[in-house]
Amino acid sequence: MASFSIDQQPIEFEPGQTILQAAMAAGVYIPHLCFHPQFSAHGSCRVCMVRIDGRTASACTAPAAAGLEVENLSDDLQALRRDILQMLFVEGNHLCPSCEQSGACHLQSVAEFCELLMADLPFQYPRRMVDASHPDWVLDFTRCIHCELCVKASREVDGKSVFSLTGRGFDTRLVINAPDGLLVNSEFASTDRAASVCPVGVFLPKHQGFKTPIGQRKYDRHSIEQITEE
Amino acid sequence: MIKITIDPVSRVEGHGKITLQQNEQLEITQARFQIAEFRGFEKFIQGRPYWEAPVLVQRLCGICPVSHHLAAAKAMDQLVGVDQIPPTAEKIRRLMHFGQVLQSHALHFFHLSSPDLLFGYDDEVRHRNIVGVINDYPELARQGVLLRKYGQEVIRITSGKRVHGTGAIPGGVNKNLSVAERNSLQQDIDQIVDWAESSVELMKQIFLHQAEWQKNFATIDTHMLSLTGQGGALELYDGTLRACDRDGKVIFDQQSCDDYLDLINEHIESWSYMKFPFLKTLGVEQGWYRVGPLARINNCDFIRTPLAEQQRQIFKSQQSDGKPVQATLAYHWARLIELLYCAESIRELLDDGDLLGDELTAQGEMRLKGIGVIEAPRGTLFHHYEVDEQGLITRANLIVSTTHNNQAMNESIRRVAQDSLSGQELTEPLLNQLEVAIRAYDPCLSCATHALGQMPLQVDLLDAAGKLQSRKYKQAGN
DSSP states (O other): OOEEEETTEEEEOOTTOBHHHHHHHTTOOOOOSSOOTTSOOOOOSOTTEEEETTEEEETTTSBOOTTOEEEOSOHHHHHHHHHHHHHHHHHTTOOGGGOTTTTSOHHHHHHHHTTOOOOOSOOOOOOOOEEOOSSSEEEEGGGOOOOOHHHHIIIIISSOOOEEEESOGGGOEEEEOSTTSOGGGSSOOTTOGGGGOOSSSSEEETTOTTOSOTTSSHHHHSOGGGOOOO | OEEEEEEEOSSSBSOEEEEEEEOTTOOEEEEEEEEOOOOOHHHHTTTSBGGGHHHHHGGGOSSSHHHHHHHHHHHHHHHTTOSSOOHHHHHHHHHHHHHHHHHHHHIIIIIIIHHHHHHOTTSOTTTSSHHHHHHHOHHHHHHHHHHHHHHHHHHHHHHSSSSSOOOEETTEESOOOOHHHHHHHHHHHHHHHHHHHHHHHHHHHHHHHTHHHHHHTTOOOOEEEEEEOGGGBBOSSSOEEEEEOTTSOEEEEEEOGGGHHHHEEEEOOTTOSSOEEEETTTHHHHOOEEOSHHHHHHHOSBOSSHHHHHHHHHHHTTSTTSOOOOOTTHHHHHHHHHHHHHHHHHHHHHTOGGGGOSOOBOOOOOOSEEEEEEEETTEEEEEEEEEOTTSBEEEEEEEOHHHHTHHHHHHHHHHHHHHHOOTTOOOHHHHHHHHHHHHHHOSBOHHHHOOOSBOOEEEEEEETTSOEEEEEEEOTTO
16 A cells, blocks of 8 residues: 655555545544545645645645655644634634533644644634524534534535635634524524534534533543544 | 722732721721722623523632532523422532532631731731741641642532532533542541641630730621521521621521512722622611621521531620620631531531432523522622523623622721721731731632732822822732
């Protein structure tokens, strides 16, 4: 089987796999946020940036090829990841101490892995709405990192088009395809894959917060690099 | 008229300023204790899902977060239509709260107040602190540290973290105790009860050794408010409201916490971020009162656990006429009786098999209003929330322990200044005494306004014309 290397470690791959897919199959962790193995990759968050033969590219879209030398956890790449993560934190309201997703949050866990301890950039404290119109779900848009996983899950798995990103740059935001923009009046159903794919704390089942005790939450039991299935 | 301002105050969390006003006869006519910061939890939780509240609002305080956590959780029980949570949940919560009060009282007494009581308020600042206690009374300091550590361990096991955990959720708790966790707490509990008993003895000796001074220092005659349990028992987690007047006569009793707005109102002064609660029937001028250990031990008819009850009777015998003990420094004595009560109660609870039970939550029909009242270490704590049909908080009213004692702290400060200020010059010993008075009530004023960080103190003395005559500062950590 053909192979390439990540941080000098040989990685075998199947034809058609990306660097991230091959790394995941080999149990090698490349930090990432907007990629999910169930959906098509689009390389938007840039957290999975690696250096391939001296050139930076997103590991979730770059095809694996024999003989590539890939740098993953070097100090400068980790520093770049911290910059990206920091921007995500300050552009939303990620108040981990009171967030029920804390301990099971992909963003929080990636930040811990990348050793992002505090933000130097000014917090933006965006004023976005909380949509509690649905009887069983609350959407807290202040935490959205625009990864589009719910958008893809709704389209690619649920066969609907409930979610979409609108606006550009700093004004980008998640919107709901409903006449009044409210979840309750969309095609959303609690059983949708879109409801369970959010890597942060936007999608919250109502009345259930903090039911999992500290110590038993997803990333209390295993750190993110030890979890291969998502 | 002369006005004195003290800024900052040490070994008290927050940033305090005291302004004293004198008249032409150099009598103190007014004392205003101000906390400079404002945090506004009631406002910024509006629009948040209700189930976040117990975890969010506990950030009001780093010393007694569990009390806020549980008061909010009790209010959330009502929101989810649960009047009685399962026995396992209630006992886990009670255990958590006994751990909270135990650790907070240990911190308050040993770390923050014992230097004043053991060395005297005129002792050198560099020596009058917990390090001084460790050097001069190593065994006592060790016991204090370990008592606090035990309380924090109870909190960690029941809520997941020593500070700011997540144990209580609407309708119950998110975990029970495992056999291993129960056994680990049982291992040291006899020692904890012994140390707690010794600490009451120590405080009793300190109080009686300087009885005259202790009885008069910062002392004011006030009404007292607290929860009481069944039959008038000392109660920290759940009960009904009782208020007694300066002579110990009942003003009201067995009042449901849900009716607190009929009993208490809050007065606002333009010079303070803290409000001034008062008993409605008596009005602003006459209706202010005290809460906390002194109020609870005075108000209750008995304590359920034998050792603490024995100590309560000795405490009460200080007042031969049966009236309440009004000495402000007796707050510390009452505090340690409660510490003993918590230790004994934890020992008793750990033998209860319900702690290991599996029924953790109950669920009912959603309601739109929830009121949770609890006895936090420093006094009665009210959490009142209202939500909309979608479960988002529309209104919150939090009356915290320190706020209840606001007027009383001002009066105690005035009493100290009146007794100890001579002339128009602020002195170091006076400043120390003012801090000792504040600390009897509270080492942590952050919840009331709600300040962050250590608390420096500034004292200003103003004359009859409002002109600054003297100013004294004390930096944080001194």
